[in-house]
Amino acid sequence: MELLPILSSLRRHKLAAGLLMLEIAVACAILCNAVFMIRQRLSEMQVHTGLAESELVWLKTDGVSGADATPVTESNLAALRGIPGVKSAVVVASLPLSNDDMNFNPSMDADGKHRGPNMELMVGSPGYLHALGIKLVEGHDFSADDYAGVDTWLPHSPSMIVTRAVAERLWPGQSALGQAFWIGTKRYQVIGVVDHMVRGELRGNASEYTALFAARPSAELSSLYVLRADPSALDRVLRDAAAKLAALNPQMLINDKGTYPGLRGNYFASDRAMAWLLATVCTALLIVTALGIGGLASFWVAQRRRQIGIRRAIGATRGDILRYFQTENFLIVSGGIGLGMVLAYTINLALMSHYELPRLPLAYFPVGALALWLLGQLAVLGPALRASHVPPVVATRSV
Amino acid sequence: MFGYYLDLALRSLARNKVLTTLMVVALALGIGATITTLAVLRLLSGDPLPQKSAQLFYPQMDPYPANQPFSRSGKMPWLLSYVDAMNLLRARRAQRQAAVALSQVKVMPQTADGNPFYADGVMTTADFFPMFDAPFQYGAGWSAGDDDARAQVAVIAGFLNDQLFGGADSVGHMIRIEGHDFRIVGVLRPWAPQPRFYALHLGGHSYGKGQGVFVPLQSARADGITPSAMMSYGPGSGMDHLETSPAIWLGVWLELPDAAAVSTYRRFLANYAQQQVALGRFQKSRTAMPALMEWLRGEHVVPDDARLQAGLAFGFLLICVVNTVGLLLAKCLRRSREIGVRRALGASRAAIFVQFMVEAAIVGMVGGVLGLVFAELGLWGIRHQPAQYAGLAHLDLSMFLFTFVVALAASLIAGLLPAWRACAVAPAPQLKAA
Numbered sequence: 123m124e125l126l127p128i129l130s131s132l133r134r135h136k137l138a139a140g141l142l143m144l145e146i147a148v149a150c151a152i153l154c155n156a157v158f159m160i161r162q163r164l165s166e167m168q169v170h171t172g173l174a175e176s177e178l179v180w181l182k183t184d185g186v187s188g189a190d191a192t193p194v195t196e197s198n199l200a201a202l203r204g205i206p207g208v209k210s211a212v213v214v215a216s217l218p219l220s221n222d223d224m225n226f227n228p229s230m231d232a233d234g235k236h237r238g239p240n241m242e243l244m245v246g247s248p249g250y251l252h253a254l255g256i257k258l259v260e261g262h263d264f265s266a267d268d269y270a271g272v273d274t275w276l277p278h279s280p281s282m283i284v285t286r287a288v289a290e291r292l293w294p295g296q297s298a299l300g301q302a303f304w305i306g307t308k309r310y311q312v313i314g315v316v317d318h319m320v321r322g323e324l325r326g327n328a329s330e331y332t333a334l335f336a337a338r339p340s341a342e343l344s345s346l347y348v349l350r351a352d353p354s355a356l357d358r359v360l361r362d363a364a365a366k367l368a369a370l371n372p373q374m375l376i377n378d379k380g381t382y383p384g385l386r387g388n389y390f391a392s393d394r395a396m397a398w399l400l401a402t403v404c405t406a407l408l409i410v411t412a413l414g415i416g417g418l419a420s421f422w423v424a425q426r427r428r429q430i431g432i433r434r435a436i437g438a439t440r441g442d443i444l445r446y447f448q449t450e451n452f453l454i455v456s457g458g459i460g461l462g463m464v465l466a467y468t469i470n471l472a473l474m475s476h477y478e479l480p481r482l483p484l485a486y487f488p489v490g491a492l493a494l495w496l497l498g499q500l501a502v503l504g505p506a507l508r509a510s511h512v513p514p515v516v517a518t519r520s521v
Numbered sequence: 522m523f524g525y526y527l528d529l530a531l532r533s534l535a536r537n538k539v540l541t542t543l544m545v546v547a548l549a550l551g552i553g554a555t556i557t558t559l560a561v562l563r564l565l566s567g568d569p570l571p572q573k574s575a576q577l578f579y580p581q582m583d584p585y586p587a588n589q590p591f592s593r594s595g596k597m598p599w600l601l602s603y604v605d606a607m608n609l610l611r612a613r614r615a616q617r618q619a620a621v622a623l624s625q626v627k628v629m630p631q632t633a634d635g636n637p638f639y640a641d642g643v644m645t646t647a648d649f650f651p652m653f654d655a656p657f658q659y660g661a662g663w664s665a666g667d668d669d670a671r672a673q674v675a676v677i678a679g680f681l682n683d684q685l686f687g688g689a690d691s692v693g694h695m696i697r698i699e700g701h702d703f704r705i706v707g708v709l710r711p712w713a714p715q716p717r718f719y720a721l722h723l724g725g726h727s728y729g730k731g732q733g734v735f736v737p738l739q740s741a742r743a744d745g746i747t748p749s750a751m752m753s754y755g756p757g758s759g760m761d762h763l764e765t766s767p768a769i770w771l772g773v774w775l776e777l778p779d780a781a782a783v784s785t786y787r788r789f790l791a792n793y794a795q796q797q798v799a800l801g802r803f804q805k806s807r808t809a810m811p812a813l814m815e816w817l818r819g820e821h822v823v824p825d826d827a828r829l830q831a832g833l834a835f836g837f838l839l840i841c842v843v844n845t846v847g848l849l850l851a852k853c854l855r856r857s858r859e860i861g862v863r864r865a866l867g868a869s870r871a872a873i874f875v876q877f878m879v880e881a882a883i884v885g886m887v888g889g890v891l892g893l894v895f896a897e898l899g900l901w902g903i904r905h906q907p908a909q910y911a912g913l914a915h916l917d918l919s920m921f922l923f924t925f926v927v928a929l930a931a932s933l934i935a936g937l938l939p940a941w942r943a944c945a946v947a948p949a950p951q952l953k954a955a
């Protein structure tokens with residue numbers, strides 16, 4: 123196939139071909155960035171919380187105040203453990219992805235001169251690591267004695283467990299076991315390291331900066347109940363647990379309750395909506411671009427009927443005509459893609475500075491190019507086939 | 522003449538039904554997407570109190586120790602400590618001033634069969650209502666005297682009044698909040714500034730229906746009601762001694778009527794911070810006092826997603842416009858012969874130009890109407906999104922008119938190039954070819 127005749131014919135349609143190229147360039151730029159953002163959202167939605175998610179239900183109550191808090195909460199927990207299908211029941215300060223958390227900055231020395239990064243303070247009642255399904259990778263779990271009181275959320279027990287992310291951030295290259303930091307004037311020492319445990323909300327690199335502490339139920343630690351149960355019985359367990367709590371504590375208010383998968387779904391609801399919206403716009407964009415390519419190609423075919431007839435009359439096969447239009451389309455789309463890549467990169471740079479988006483990986487460029495080439499070929503196929511069916515006799519007619 | 526162009530344009534559009542539909546639908550999709558996202562953006566970035574916002578200011582200072590800054594990027598702390606907030610309030614240097622904190626409060630209906638429920642509560646001081654022009658259905662706000670006397674009084678929102686008292690005048694009735702009886706002194710008309718500027722960083726919602734219960738700050742604290750948001754900047758801060766601990770948990774608002782009052786207050790605030798440094802309470806003397814809209818912009822109240830969506834929609838509209846240009850251009854080049862004949866029969870270049878622009882405008886207007894349908898559809902979709910502001914997304918009259926402005930502008934820009942090419946057609950070669 124000779125490229126020169128195609129190029130010289132395109133030169134006669136500079137404006138239309140240029141516009142089509144521009145359209146493809148903008149489409150390519152938007153497509154690359156939108157698909158990247160969709161992937162970004164989807165991968166965030168895959169986050170590993172560190173919990174046995176499919177087995178957990180939670181009930182958020184208004185808690186118990188006063189001196190009764192410990193015995194009342196403990197008897198509530200005992201009653202909840204009696205529900206068929208419940209493996210364990212605990213109260214915790216907060217749950218990962220619940221949009222509700224307590225944060226602090228540790229001091230790395232006793233006089234508070236050097237401060238560590240902001241992290242979440244996670245507190246739970248006896249056996250909560252096991253109940254939530256959090257995996258210990260180093261050291262050991264809290265002992266029974268560690269579950270003591272708290273002073274406005276600061277546990278009396280000096281033992282703490284940190285996530286691997288905290289261990290690597292605070293004590294890189296050394297074992298975290300036995301290391302310590304201070305909250306205010308209180309010293310806490312690491313007795314164990316857990317694999318994963320994300321915070322109440324995701325915060326980029328700091329999403330897993332969590333320190334876990336032990337405490338027995340108290341006025342502070344009495345509102346959020348978490349039950350681990352058979353995954354197939356979650357809904358029934360949730361209903362039974364709510365009924366049991368209400369029966370045992372007529373004054374207690376259950377503000378909210380649900381399964382952990384439900385809570386996770388809520389956390390990502392807006393990301394999911396945004397991903398759908400991006401996908402919808404991308405689809406609409408591709409359709410409009412395809413229609414534009416097809417529409418312009420039909421016009422060119424109609425305009426060149428005579429020229430096609432002449433070519434056919436002097437020996438061009440139907441295949442030649444078909445390939446002519448396909449190659450022409452390929453050239454225009456290629457030009458558009460080239461321009462589009464530059465534009466895509468520019469848009470990505472702007473997004474990076476305004477929305478904390480990472481750099482667009484290079485792999486998106488060939489994939490985006492391939493998608494647009496395919497789209498172009500599909501859109502031009504109809505008009506090109508029509509062109510290839512123009513009979514040679516057209517050449518002999520005056521239009 | 523215009524009627525004739527209209528007739529010509531309609532004929533030309535009718536001749537290529539598929540292509541015309543294609544152009545109209547593509548343009549409508551672009552316009553629909555743009556208007557939908559712009560309506561949301563307008564809603565989110567709107568002025569919550571248009572008549573008053575220029576006179577409302579938000580004082581900030583920095584009690585954080587130097588080695589433990591509030592933020593690494595040098596941002597001012599969002600809230601004030603109780604001591605500083607009360608010092609500003611007691612100084613009475615502004616026309617009006619109020620401190621605000623939010624809390625989730627347990628409300629116990631007074632009827633025998635009522636179940637307790639949680640309501641969004643505001644702890645504030647007397648000037649809150651007149652300063653923010655909160656409209657009363659019954660009664661009025663409490664007085665500064667009530668604040669000092671820790672009076673057990675409350676103002677409730679209209680929707681809570683409907684729920685508890687069937688909409689009747691409930692002034693003088695009691696309401697039980699967190700186990701304490703409060704006497705209702707006022708019932709608000711529906712009032713919910715969007716975004717809820719005074720709730721920012723206090724742990725409440727920025728959009729949607731407003732708070733249900735308003736109680737005097739000191740009375741609520743005496744009853745042990747705790748704020749939803751609290752940040753401590755030193756050891757020894759706990760929820761039970763918030764008044765004295767190194768913790769920030771209050772937003773203060775000031776009403777300053779003119780520029781002179783603003784600069785006077787700025788000086789007062791700077792002096793106050795320097796005094797605190799001298800007293801050893803503060804280590805830094807920096808202060809800030811943004812006006813309401815400046816504060817909202819600085820804190821990026823508009824979600825990033827809404828901006829991204831608007832950007833995406835504009836990109837899409839650009840594609841649709843370029844698409845229309847391409848198709849109109851192809852169409853007009855095919856009609857070179859017709860143009861040649863019209864030129865030969867005496868039509869001027871301007872006449873040809875206007876003829877093609879009329880054609881583009883028709884595409885634009887039809888695209889605009891269809892775009893409006895798409896926008897309504899898009900907003901219906903937004904209303905079913907999980908965002909706080911979702912329920913508020915709607916098209917007002919100005920956005921309705923703006924749709925047609927966008928449609929007409931888009932189509933006229935799209936028509937410009939083809940029309941210019943059409944009027945540049947030289948008649949002689951076209952006639953010869955025939």
